[in-house]
Amino acid sequence: MMTNSLALDRRTRTMLIILGCLVLFSGIFLGAWLYGEQGQVTNLALRKLPPGWHQPFGTDWLGRDMFARTIKGLRVSLEIGLTAATCSAIIALVFGLAAATMGRIVDVAVTWLADVGMATPHLVLLILISFACGGGAKGVIIAVAASHWPALTRIIRAEVMQLRTSDYIKLSRRLGRSSAWIARHHLLPHVVPQFLVGLLLLFPHAILHAAGLTFLGFGMPPHTPEIGTLLAESMRYLSTGMWWLAVAPGLALIISAMVFDVLGNNVRALLDPRTLRE
């Protein structure tokens, strides 16, 4: 009776956080959709306005509403980041499973490829791949997807390797279970949570790296509302004191990345039986 109703356990709290994140992201996508073309409408009568009641994020040098542009930009950034991170996680899953189950040669090859993938600074690799793809949104997605898989591959490989040598799986094999049965009942329950958490924690990295790449001028054509491009464009107006062009889109990007981080860490705690009820 005395327990505080606000002191929720981890499961309830995580569920609420997940719900909040979903609402936030559907809000962004819905908002971008509802705004339609409004982010692109130039209104020269309303140029260079600081944030105010009617334009919460101000307007740019062509009178475009920065709030609409930020929402639309965030949508594009999230889309690119999510696509790239998902591709990357799937690559990691396939490579990780292959390395752990398909014998010595495949294992050596995958481990070596992961080492090579991590040997070059991330951003240099991103620039190289984006150049090789000839730029464009496709180039950014391929670059981010092709450079983020090594860490998760190592985690999945190690997990499966450890499971395969564990006693209960050896026992299961002795009891006559087929490999497919073991994979479905003993491996999947361990690998799927690892994969999901790995995927969620890849999102912030992918979103930030994609924005960095477009900020440097790789990928998006100018005037695409995308957070990296928006910030790159605002660089030219910084010296004239139009601070709002950079502050609001940047903050929106940081908050999105942090939300995914929080989401990933909470889901990890939720999926791990040891921390479930903390």
Added chain:
Amino acid sequence: MSSRIMHSTIARFLLLKTFRLIMLVAAVATLSFVLVSNSPVDPVDAYVGAAMLRISPEQREVIAKRWGSDRPPVERFGRWAGQMATGNFGVSTIFNEPVLAVIGKRFVTSFWLMVLAWSLSGALGFGLGLTAGAREDTLLDRGIRLYAYTMASTPTFWVGMILLMVFSVSLGWTPVCCAWPPGLSAEQATLWQRLHHLLLPAVTLSLIGIAQITLHTREKTIEALRSDYAVFARAQGESTFGIVCRRALRNVALPAVTLQFASLGELFGGAVLAEQVFAYPGLGRTTVEAGIRGDIPLLLGIVIFSTTFVFTGNFMADLIYHLVDPRLRKTSGAIS
């Protein structure tokens, strides 16, 4: 006797690492070559650029022939790899200078930026991590953690832009661009001027770089304070401050130094973004130029150079571990 054993282990260690580096560079070079040869960006088009309309197809052919870009990829790779092996990285198309000379010159400019940022973030991050770990779950700890988590999700270039707006545009304390005053050459600028131009990019890099080292040091400090030797010291009446300074510090410092050396890749990536914001003429900005303007020899050279740079960081981390950690020293059979 034992010192000879130590020398031989170190020699073997160095030999192994050199072999690894050569293998790695060969792999990275091959893969990068395959990547850029499949690029739809035509190197001749990228080189000609805006002058495209004024140039005849015959002139284009001359350029292609001179560069050998009309040859099949396998033959190009063979010739390129052969030249690379002798240390000839080719000529940069946008600077019209040997690639190695461009990289060398630009890296010196970036080097001081990276050194300053690296030491600043290392020292500050370590201090903050120790403080947060020693004062676990206090308001101070929460504040430091919030800062570190926020910085982990913040793009480097955005921090740079905010600093630029506040300190260069509004307050006018720091210059808006470049590594030395416009109109002067690098040699003419005084040390003070160079530092003045270096300050903001370096602070940008360290504000972001602090995050990882802080969180890592905090974890290690908490671990150390829960260890038996810390509990024992506390039982003898040592204060938390004393335990942290006299007992935990040495155990926490080693992983922190290693981590800092192993993070050279992040540092390089951060430098690319920071140099772009502050128009700082270092290797990072050159990387972006090479990528955008299709300077393939320079881009490949930078990829190989940065790979070696990251490898050197990891190598230093390994080496320090072997030299400093008494447990590892003992197992390698080298007690002198």
